Amino acid sequence: MSWRGSAPWKGSARGSHQTETVRLPYADRAEAGRVLAERLVPMGLDGAAVLALPRGGVPVGHEIARRLGSPLDVLVTRKIGYPPQPELGVGAIAEGGSPVFDGDLLDRLGLAEDDLDATVAAERAELDRRVAAYRGGRPLPNVTARPVIVVDDGLATGGTARAAVRALRERGPSRLVLAVPVGAAETVHALEPEVDDLVVPAAPWEFHAVGQWYRDFDQLTDGDVLDWLRRAARSRGTGRSGGTG
Template sequence: MSRNRSAREDVQRAETVRLPYADRTEAGRVLAERLVPLGLEGAPVLALPRGGVPVGYEVARRLGSRLDVLVTRKIGYPPQPELGVGAITEGGAPVFDGGLLARLGLTEDDLAATVAAERAELDRRVGVYRRGRELPDVAGRPVIVVDDGLATGGTARAAVRAMRERGPSRLVLAVPVGAAETVGALEAEVDEMVVPAAPWEFRAVGQWYRDFEQLTDADVTAWLDRARRSGEGPV
């Protein structure tokens, strides 16, 4: 999806994608083919761990790009942690859903302890996944941010805002499937969106995959090591 097409037109086009995907590998290959015509060969691919990494691997392989991670963490509503009220990304400030905070009667200050805990976990994962490497320098270059799907879009929004601050020449968000409403809401955050399937009835990302196993830190590092061995991983 890109800004010069309406969300409705893209959803109609996306209906030709056969869902559910078999797994993240198949989804990544479908996504990669949609990216090929955009002239992004060699652009860094930053995948949101954990689930975005196998998707990003296929994208990087097809485009001849380097794969790395962009670590994000959801900020959950303390009484119900699965309800995301914001997100943080390495190198970026917390991004909150202001409307949801208002409905819950919360302020950003009320979530200071939650943010601190999630920041600590984010830093732990950066250490495990990145092994002392810095984020790739994307200033003046195109960059592709990849995840395995968009539900509410909170972590993706935090990720692309953090990347925008680094000054890429072209910021692309690419996911195999996303809620149509969320896809439309995120268009203004990026230069281009590539979303092969954007269903209107959307409960969770996992419903659009036959195999949607939860990945571990070891899985993420294994995918990155695999990319490195093939010449498409972080340096």
């Protein structure tokens, strides 16, 4: 695999490709998407599908899809939280895939995967609701034997990104790329084996939350996601709320 990025504060980026350091914080997700797009252009990803993780990944993915002339759609994921403390993610699930758990964390919490069956069922129900809201009856784009770019607005623990790329790997893309504007350095390196190419322009070692690397990091709604998808569809002349290529 190849890694394209820089670590502008502590440590140095490891990988087969180095690029110039980016200036942080990003103004907003759209600017971050434009920075990512310029890194992706030279990679020969003609015909790639761009799949953004909603909600925050969609405006980032919009800029990438526009620059590459690719269709934009969503790949819906949900965090699986520790029931007494739901904000603590112990795993994640992506549409079309199986739950992916953090085994080390489960061991530390004294949990087995089966203990989370009710939580997984609730998150799967919310995942299905969002799929229906974002795509209606349309299936995921066919990515078999085709490059696919998975996009999010940042990597903290990387749980949802890992679930997403594993679900897509099972569909047999010709090249699986994960593209994220900024990510915790430890998480970035942990995800290297999961994809063919990892594009992360900035991977700082001191990382507390994705939002700290953006000046404008407003929370997005389902309506915002649909607006970005419609905008992408209009720019490609598809007239649909998303793109299947």
